[in-house]
Amino acid sequence: MSVADSDLPHGIVVGVDGSSWSRAAVRWAMAEATLRGVDLTIAHVVTPLSASTLLWPGGRIPEEVLEVQDNDARTAIADAIKIVQEDVTGTSRPQVRSEMLYGGVVPSLTGFSRSAELIVVGPRGRNEQHRRLLGSVASGLLHHARCPVAIVHATGAARVSGRSPVLLGTDGSPASEFATEIAFREAALRGVDVVALHVLVDADMSGLFAAEWSALQAVVQKPIAERLGAWEERYPETSVNLEIEFDRPADALIAASEGAQLVVLGSRGRGGFTGMLLGSVSSAVAQEVRVPIIVARPR
DSSP: OOTTOOOOTTOEEEEOOSSHHHHHHHHHHHHHHHHHTOOEEEEEEEOOOGGGGGGSTTSSOOHHHHHHHHHHHHHHHHHHHHHHHHHOOSTTOOOEEEEEEESOHHHHHHHHHTTOSEEEEOSSOGGGTTOOSOOHHHHHHHHHOSSOEEEOOSSSTTTSOTTOOEEEEOOOOGGGHHHHHHHHHHHHHHTOOEEEEEEEOSSOOTTOOHHHHHHHHHHHHHHHHHHHHHHHHHSTTOOEEEEEEESOHHHHHHHHGGGOSEEEEESOSSSSBTTBOHHHHHHHHHHHOSSOEEEEOOO
């Protein structure tokens, strides 16, 4: 399905839990919904406490404990709605709805993803403040969502220039076309360029002479440039700059993201990057970058 389809009822879905990461995700999701001209759905998932009854004295969880949980959920949603109302004014404001669900967070948001253009979350949840690794919800959605997933950090999104490019991580395979489409569309909406980064990791090239390295780059670059050229024809006002590097894919993308306003990665292809599994690359990049990242999960 094309990312341009706008008949998905939930538009962009942002998962909220009241954390600083969640608030940053709401701001970015609202701006993205405004750019795309689609609805925004604010979702909070209440995880049932029924499984904890064995740990509760007397076996039954008091009603007041459950009521506190529901009140926390309503507060998280109200805070998100307040952010939306403060951030966007005028006639361009998209329609905003809220949903409070009961169940597992990842399964619930995965269910939403079947009828959404994009799922947006923070890198960690409220109870994972001191974790350095990607949180359980963000990691779960990267592997199970049925639409693209955006992960937004609390810091960094505001420090990049509005003219900074969109960074696309590509392996040049046909399966990476969905990520390429997303990258070009996001760049066109923002009026900026695309920087396409292809990383070679299959062999030790440290001993190559400059002429040999240039020749190898030319061979690798040709088929990728042809695929990107087709997208330039569809988006004539968007330029693309292709860069070929020899490095660890995650390290190269993290370094390149310093000059970008958004990173886009695919979830299929020759392991996402030649010789690597996507999971390790996308998780590492999503964990370390300070700008929003979209992973192009297929439907």
